[in-house]
Amino acid sequence: MARSRFDTKQARFDDRVAVVTGAGRGLGREYALLLAGLGAKVVVNDSGGALTGDGDDAGPAQQVVDTIVAAGGEAIASTESVATAVGGQAIVGAATQRYGRIDILIHNAGNVRPAPLSEMAVEDFDAVLDVHLRGAFHVVRVAFPSMCQAGYGRIVLTSSIGGLYGNHAVANYAAAKAGVVGLSNVVALEGAEHGVRCNVIVPAAVTRMAEGLDTSAYPPMGADLVAPVVGWLAHEDCSVTGEVLTAIAGRVARVAVVESAGVYQSEWTVDQVAARIEEIRDINNPLVFPVVPDGHSAHIGHSFGMARGLHE
Template identity: 70%
Template sequence: MQELRFDDRVAVVTGAGRGLGREYALLLAARGAKVVVNDPGVNVRGDGAGPDVGAAAAVVAEIEAAGGAAVACTESVATAEGGRAIVESALDAFGRLDILVHNAGNVRYGSLRELSYADFDAVLDVHLRGAFHVVRPAFPVLADAGYGRVVLTSSIGGLYGNKGVANYAAAKAGIIGLSNVVALEGAEAGVRSNVIVPAAVTRLADGLDTSAYPPMGPELTAPAVGWLAHESCSITGETLVAVAGRVARAYIAETPGVYRPSWSIEEVGEQIEAIRDTTDSWILPSVPDGHTEHLRKSFALATEAAQHVG
């Protein structure tokens, strides 16, 4: 099996000072990429004293000690200015940008009865707005160069929800929609965008009982991210799950549903099991045009029914 390498490629990895991001940065660098190690050095809430260059600098030192090339950047993805500075650090240091991995994250817990607006915004600022803050300046660079790989980070909390983290769940669900748009708008320019849904025991798991977990180190997730970041990546607009050694695809599907020319509330109730029947579900990839295909298939049911009545 030929080794997949990143020689002459430049990657930005956000939240790369610790945990998953560190593992991504080390792997890309070990395979030849020049890496911008971005991390402001704050706590898991994202509100600690900073910026602290120590976390990012330590990863840079590891990369350089192994013969690789990297620079540290302590700007925060939580602002548009920070996002631009992160992208510019790649251009300033290495003259180009090929790969963007948005991994930075924070967590602030609170039930729907308790969660403050400030804590809701603070999490969206890093995860979802943070993704846009780096995608927005990076996308023109990638598209104009005719090549790019974007990897954005969602979560099982974004796919399925979890108690006490409405902010995190909303942000992580939004990541999937953002990646789909990057994939669509980047398709003709050689820019591919996908989502990783990782699960690993890192400092974000502090306070959780992980004693019954199987091995779940960040190194089990990094190869999937590496492949999504590589030029051989053959997919775009998709979501890969990487948890405890399992790599899988997550996808959105629709049931064929039930067509009627008109509906009452009662009829929806009567038909709900048929509406929910997953037999022959539709899987509509975002690229080349899942949006249009959704409408086309939906409208076709109405047209076919009208022709049958006629």
């Protein structure tokens, strides 16, 4: 493939097969073009629907494929929806049937149906979880066994600032995006012994999801500032798993769950919790329990150690 504006000397994806969901526009399009420009064979998945998830249009996915092919790359379009198990099977199946395997899975597809919590319809809550969270499960569930069997895989799931910190009128979106982090942690744990790494990207860019916002005072905030981070997470040289990276306006950072050292007493009353709450909440010396190899047990072990007098 001819060198694209994304191409670099440092990283290549030659002979790798990638599936990118929600790749017809915005961030997903940038991811697909980046991977293809660096040698990957790409399944460009996008149902082409509206921001709400309604409707379908084969045009966006095919346009990205046409761009890749015109530049000398390899790509095929997939227009199935991630919102169903059948769709997830078809999306991953497009890669395995055309190219014989799947090496990279990037779940980027999304929709939005905002409403204040007290006014949010159950249908709108479910519709957003169907795409963001259940959609992640639907494609991961199909790709994961194949990757484990091959002894190699890179999975990148998408959370958001709203999923980490919440926002007004997006209870459905925030809940789904927070759930993605938990799903990624399990994929990372279960994939570790099989060479499958799974991480989360928390991206922010001015795409069509920013429609209606006043972005005039924003710094440069294009999808091109996010795509290289996703590219590294999807690359064979990616050295982390079970982590969360955020990319916004040129800033790239790690996001982590931290705990305070904690306060131990052999028994508690409500008044004692109140009296020591500032000690309990003090995170000047934070603890981080990495997901892999076993953050779950490390958390329990630290707590049990305090109960046994092993930690101050």
